[in-house]
Amino acid sequence: QKQSGIPPGPFAWPIVGNAFDMGGKYKGKRHRYFDDMQKIYGSIYSFYFGKQLYVVLNDADSIEEAFVKHKSVFSKRPVDAFWIVRESNKSGTGIIWSNDNEWEAKRGLAIQILGESNLEDTVRAETKVVLDALSQSNGKPLAGRELFLNSTVNIISRILLGSRFDGNDPDFLRIIDVVKTSFTSEGTFSMLNMFPKLRFLPFIASKLKIIFDKVGTVRNYLSGQISEHKKQHTKGKLNDLIDVYLSKKDQDDGMKLVSEGDLVSLMLEVFPAASVTTMISLNWALFYMILHSEIQQKCHEEIESVVGTNRMVNWSDRSNLPYTQATLLEIQRVASVTSISLPHTPTNDVVLSGFLIPKDCIVLANLYSCHFDEQTWDEPSVFKPERFLNDAGNPTKPPAFMPFSVGPRSCPGDSLAELELFVFFTNILQKFSLTGSGELSTDGNYAIFLSPPLFLIHAKSRQ
Numbered sequence: 001q002k003q004s005g006i007p008p009g010p011f012a013w014p015i016v017g018n019a020f021d022m023g024g025k026y027k028g029k030r031h032r033y034f035d036d037m038q039k040i041y042g043s044i045y046s047f048y049f050g051k052q053l054y055v056v057l058n059d060a061d062s063i064e065e066a067f068v069k070h071k072s073v074f075s076k077r078p079v080d081a082f083w084i085v086r087e088s089n090k091s092g093t094g095i096i097w098s099n100d101n102e103w104e105a106k107r108g109l110a111i112q113i114l115g116e117s118n119l120e121d122t123v124r125a126e127t128k129v130v131l132d133a134l135s136q137s138n139g140k141p142l143a144g145r146e147l148f149l150n151s152t153v154n155i156i157s158r159i160l161l162g163s164r165f166d167g168n169d170p171d172f173l174r175i176i177d178v179v180k181t182s183f184t185s186e187g188t189f190s191m192l193n194m195f196p197k198l199r200f201l202p203f204i205a206s207k208l209k210i211i212f213d214k215v216g217t218v219r220n221y222l223s224g225q226i227s228e229h230k231k232q233h234t235k236g237k238l239n240d241l242i243d244v245y246l247s248k249k250d251q252d253d254g255m256k257l258v259s260e261g262d263l264v265s266l267m268l269e270v271f272p273a274a275s276v277t278t279m280i281s282l283n284w285a286l287f288y289m290i291l292h293s294e295i296q297q298k299c300h301e302e303i304e305s306v307v308g309t310n311r312m313v314n315w316s317d318r319s320n321l322p323y324t325q326a327t328l329l330e331i332q333r334v335a336s337v338t339s340i341s342l343p344h345t346p347t348n349d350v351v352l353s354g355f356l357i358p359k360d361c362i363v364l365a366n367l368y369s370c371h372f373d374e375q376t377w378d379e380p381s382v383f384k385p386e387r388f389l390n391d392a393g394n395p396t397k398p399p400a401f402m403p404f405s406v407g408p409r410s411c412p413g414d415s416l417a418e419l420e421l422f423v424f425f426t427n428i429l430q431k432f433s434l435t436g437s438g439e440l441s442t443d444g445n446y447a448i449f450l451s452p453p454l455f456l457i458h459a460k461s462r463q
């Protein structure tokens, strides 16, 4: 029996709710399910996953209204709603799956280190590794995923742990393995969250054991890194996140809420949150340049006329590259890598656009539909960088552009992500012309993040 006043939505079956509606033609295309429901039920709709009520916000106005205007109500994560989260949180909580003062303290740590490190040098160093890989490929096909994963993991490793890894380092390979599970899993829509007892079925139990063992090994490695840092730590040394934590530990009352187990959990969350999202965005970026060779050429010409060919493109060149900037914004819009935000839950009953949003329901922002909303965007399915240029020819971001979501729970890594996208993208287009092969369809695959289909990059040096 649906509660009265809640947003409309599809008929929900007893016990399973709408869980099976997301299978069939929506398997691997869950963003399409969310988008189709929005076309039928409007900008705020609801559905049930098992017995859990979900409310989905589908346009910029409703997302702003909830996450910004009513931020004190909507900035909580439903940490107790998911078995997988409850299980992982036993060893310590990170940023994504914590609330209140603890969350604030950990988010503060992350924001501090993201502001302190010399990030551009780190990003440039990893960009050179990718440029070398492209040079050595001699036009032979490369998979984008493989091209960017090591580099994006190494960038965040430098920020969290203070160093990068050699590609064959066994600890690195174990981190990569754990990171990879985050774009092949069902995340919060796993059946395990609906029926936690499924974990006792032998084939699920053995799968879970493999995952938990892998995560446990990386957890031990990260704990070891904290111990190593403690041995060498000097006050005021702020080379990486662990240093910032150790420096603040004695001085800052907020840090009393953050144990070493919490710090490890934070790093375990941030490794995939930072690398997979950026790796997939870069993959989409090259995908769209392969699809639109005339736009690729226009970006290349702009880069060549501003920077030339004798030096790398820097972040400071950005303001002189408006068309390239607009192209990157358009890539982020159409890619909508985090097509659905992380879950939020209201702290009390609240009325939004006339609908009751009850305490303890789960609220999702459908950023994909927001980025393809016909009321906001002119011809949303057409790839058009110019839409991000104002009359004076400068890049501009309309309020409905929200790849990092909005409000207190929005992405704290947005500046780092933008830096990485810009530095990798521009330096690749400066030196290479790109063509592709394989599945060149814009209909992505959804597994927590929205990824491009399997395609191959052929990079030809321009020199």
Ligand code: HEM
Pocket: 095, 096, 097, 107, 114, 270, 273, 274, 275, 277, 278, 281, 337, 338, 340, 341, 342, 343, 365, 403, 404, 405, 406, 408, 409, 410, 411, 412, 413, 414, 416, 417
């Ligand atoms: C293109 C790359 C990225 C995209 C598209 C992206 C997008 C997002 C989105 C949509 C959210 C959820 C916001 C919400 O629930 O309302 C989020 C959260 C988060 N992101 Fe990112 N992100 C990216 C890169 C990064 C990077 C580089 C980092 C780390 C340095 C990072 C760390 C996080 C964390 C820790 C959260 C959870 C915040 C919280 O719960 O307070 N992300 N991101």
